[in-house]
Amino acid sequence: MEILGLVLGFLGVTLAILAGIGSMIGTGIAGEAASGVVAEDPGKFVPTLVLQALPGTQGIYGFVVAFLILQKLSQIQTVYQGWLCVVAALPICIGGILSAIYQGRVSAAAIGMVAKRQEELAKGIIYAVVVEFYAILSFLGSFLLVQMI
Amino acid sequence: MALAKMKHLHVFGKLVHREAILQRLQELGFVELDSGAPVAAEWSLEQKKQEEAELEREIASLNGALAMMERFHPRKPTFIQQFSGIKTGMTTVQYQNFLAQEEKAATVIEKCRELETSWTRLENNLAAVAGRLAELQPWLKLDIPLSALDQRGPVRALLVKVPPRSKRALGQAFSELDGPTVYVEEVGVEKTGLYWLVIFHQKMESQVTKALSENQAILVELGKEDQTPRDIATQLVVQKERLLAEQERLRQEIDGLVQERPLLQALHDAKDNRLVRIRTVGELPCSERTFYLEGWVMAKDLGRLKKAIEDIDPVTYIEVREPLPEENVPVDFSNHPLIRPFEVIVQVFGYPKYGEIDPTPFMAPFFFIFFGITLADVGYGAALSALCWYLLRKVKMAGMGKKLFQMLFLGGLSSMFFGLLFSGYFSDILPIPALWFNPTVDPNRLLVISLILGVAQLYLGFIIQGIIRLRAGKPGEALRNEGLWLLFLTSLILLLSGGALGLGAYQNFFTVFALFSTLAVVLGKSLGEPGTILEKIKRLPGALFSLYDAVNFFSDLLSYSRLMALALSSAIIGQVVNYFVRLLKPGIANPLGLIAGLAIFLFGHLLNLLLGALSSYVHSSRLQYIEFFGKFFEAGGRPFRPFSKKYEYIELNEEGEA
Incomplete structure (x- = not known):
């Protein structure tokens, strides 16, 4: 077994997990906006929490991909296979980070909308979920690639 | 089907019956009043400013008392009420009883005011005592x-x-x-x-x-x-005790008063409705003996409306006519009960204009299927349907909220159906073979199915647009635009994917077919439209360029691949949850693993269900809005808002369950 291959496999797992960076930033941005709204009107906690949680999914997708790569580690024999793990992690890593940040910004704006018109919560969620779709595509890309390792 | 037929309504009645008729209209909620009617010279508005002001004052004092109760006893919303709002449920009998207790309400309001004043005075006194005590505190040893x-x-x-x-x-x-x-x-x-x-x-x-x-x-x-300071302080402490006891007594008294909150709420809502009615009455043009009223009514309610008005005064003149083309007619849906829940998707997008085709019946089957494919899981579908069923029974909902949950209930059924086809039982917890195939094993097949559904829906969109043109009496345009275009698209699809569909032997024929249909589209767009020969030839380059629209069609089509993507992603996340559960080896012999496994199972699948249901709803809607509606639907209609009773604090239960 090639040590470098295994190290690269580890790198793949790490990269996939790092999709969570986007979720940290995204939920962070949305959380700041939500706190401002709840300071004025504590009754809006639940709706703003829903919006804040939306950019959190990218972290989960990253974790799932990391987990799938982890299961492949025992089969790694060559450096080539190690590189495959790294490349397979890239879609969710990059796509997850960027989409979560932008989704966080959409969520923050939607939280501002909920502050003025709570009845429009559903529309705010829809805007944020449109961004989510590209995280799903990234996740799916990584998933399909992991299957090929 | 589709949109409800609207009629324009004119009513002339005796001035004495003005209020009785409006009251009946408000109870029935059949008529949207058109207040923009210009007042003719001999007609005037007879407003009841005094009664209006009186009602406003009463409502303000009711609001004051209710706000005071809210301050001491905030109504605590349950999780669902955070979204739906808090209303006090009561039966119509209880409601009528409350309305008869106006004198009692007046004493309650008076009591509220007194209590609030005493409370403020007590708080001031307490603050003064506390201040004096703090002042004396350092000097207590001064003897x-x-x-x-x-x-x-x-x-x-x-x-x-x-x-x-x-x-x-x-x-x-x-x-x-x-x-x-x-x-x-x-x-x-x-x-x-x-x-x-x-x-x-x-x-x-x-x-x-x-x-x-x-x-x-x-x-x-x-x-x-x-x-000495100590003596003063001792007395102050005694005084403080007394004040606190007094405060406690007041609090108990307020507690007792809060029992009467439903009474005030019922009165508030009744008075509010009366105020709205009196204001509306004031907007009706009147002559010395008659009043005039104009508005919109659904054709199906017309009979009951006429009867209701004639019951009050048989010599009321009622005239009904069809809407004029230039009028901004309000619209309401009138669909089959099974289709009705899907109206909410159209409502979010925008109401159709009066006379436009209502897209709901065409969209509903696709939405139903899309939702099922994207959340194809028996377990998730059952959970979603059960939740919606519970909410629909427990929480009184109306309008869009009710439709939304009914739609999600149907969506859950669709999910269960596709879960059976695709073998989704909380992802892969039960090893039951799929009735059709398993998308996580064979995603390509699901992709093809998604695209086929996309072709079907996009074609339907073109066909509806063609029918709209036919109805407008433009068969030539329908043929040139939609007819030839569909032919052209079909030929392109056959040319591009004939091999994959196992029709490779006909490839030559498809090429010829594609060439012919292209020619037909170009000629149809340029030579087919009326004009001089020169104009027709000038249109040729533009017609050629319109072939580029095929790119739009294929980008719309590819958008349907999201069905596969969403179906797969929720299935995979479910699989990972199940993997963790199995890792803990739950079983009778391993109770710790059983508990932990159960916790992971519930939490993981709940999260996945919420995310999946949300994505399914949003993306199934998006396919309607952008890909399907874009082909034929304009929207921009005005919803029908009849003059009716509205309740801010209470909720009437007809069945008598409070």
Whole structure:
């Protein structure tokens, strides 16, 4: 077994997990906006929490991909296979980070909308979920690639 | 089907029946009043300003009392009510009973006002007592009555607060004074200062004050009572106890009053409705003996409406006519009960214009299928449907909220159906083979199915647009635009994917077919449209360029691949949850693993269900809005808003369950 291959496999797992960076930033941005709204009107906690949680999914997708790569580690024999793990992690890593940040910004704006018109919560969620779709595509890309390792 | 037929309504009635008729209209909720009617010269508005002001005042005092109750006893919303709002449920009988108790309500309001005033006074008193106590606190060890500090003979006594850092300097200054000794007693010590009693001879006064002010000591004025600070404090504590007890008594009294909250709420809503009615009455043009009313009514309600008005006064003149083309007619849906829940998707997008095709019946089957494919899981579908069923039964909902949950209920059924086809049982917890195939094993097949569904929906969109043109009496345009275009697209699809569909043998035919249909589209767009020969030839380049629209079609089509993507992603996340559960080896022999496994199972699948259901709803809607509606649907209609009763605080249950 090639040590470098295994190290690269580890790198793949790490990269996939790092999709969570986007979720940290995204939920962070949305959380700041939500706190401002709840300071004025504590009754809006639940709706703003829903919006804040939306950019959190990218972290989960990253974790799932990391987990799938982890299961492949025992089969790694060559450096080539190690590189495959790294490349397979890239879609969710990059796509997850960027989409979560932008989704966080959409969520923050939607939280501002909920502050003025709570009845429009559903529309705010829809805007944020449109961004989510590209995280799903990234996740799916990584998933399909992991299957090929 | 589709949109409800609307009629324009004119009513002339006797002035004396004006209010009775409007009251009936408000109860029925059949008519949207058109208040923009211009008033003719001989007609005037007869408003009841006095009654209006009276009602406004009553509503304001009801609101005041309700706000006071809310302050002491906020209504606690349940999780669902955070979204739906809190309303007090009551039966119509209870409601009528409440309305008959206006005098009782007046006493309740009066009591509320009194209690609030007493409460404020108590709070002020308590604050004063607390302030005095805090003031006395450092001086509790001063064992002479405060009145003794008053000037007596040649001796002066002062209470001062000395900053800790000045203690030494001040002591020094006093000892260096020229004359009789200054007596200092330290009564209290706190972090912020030292509390001194200073006694000195009258003639030393200017020197002592100078020394004090140079060392930042502050003179304290405690009062002139004939008691020591401790005695005063003891009395104050007793007084405070009394005030607190009084406050507690008031609180109990308020608790008792809060029992009457539903009474005030019912009265508030009844008066609010009356106020709206009186204002509306004031907007109706009147002559000396008659009034005039104009509005919109659904054709199906017309019979009941006429009867209701004639019951009040048979000599009321009612005229009904079809809407004119230039009128902005309000719209309402009128669909089959199974289709009705899907109206909410159209409502979010925008109401159709009156006379436009209602897209709901065409969209509903696709939405149903899309939702099922994207959340194809028996377990998730059952959970979603059960939740919606529970909410629909437990929470009183109306309008869009009710439709949304009904739609999600149907969506859950669709999910269960596709879960059976695709073998989704909380992802892969049950090893039941798929009735059709398993998308996680064979995603390509699901992709093809998604695209086929996309072709079907996009074609339907073109066909509907063609039918709209046919209806408008433009068969030529329908043929040139939609007819030839569909032919062209079909030929392209066959050309591009004929091999994959197993029709490779006909490839040559498809090529010829594609060439012909292209030619037909170009010629149809340029030569087919009316105009001189020169104009027709000038249109040729534009017609050629319109072929580029095929790119739009294929980008729309590819958008349907999201069905596969969403289906797969929720299935995979579910699989990972199940993997973790199995890792813990739950079983009878391993109770710890069983509990942990159950927790992971519930939490993981709940999260996945929420995310999946949300994505399914949003993306199934998006396919309708952008890909499907874009082909034929304009929207921009005005929803029908009949003049009816509205309730802010209460909710009437007809069945009698409170």
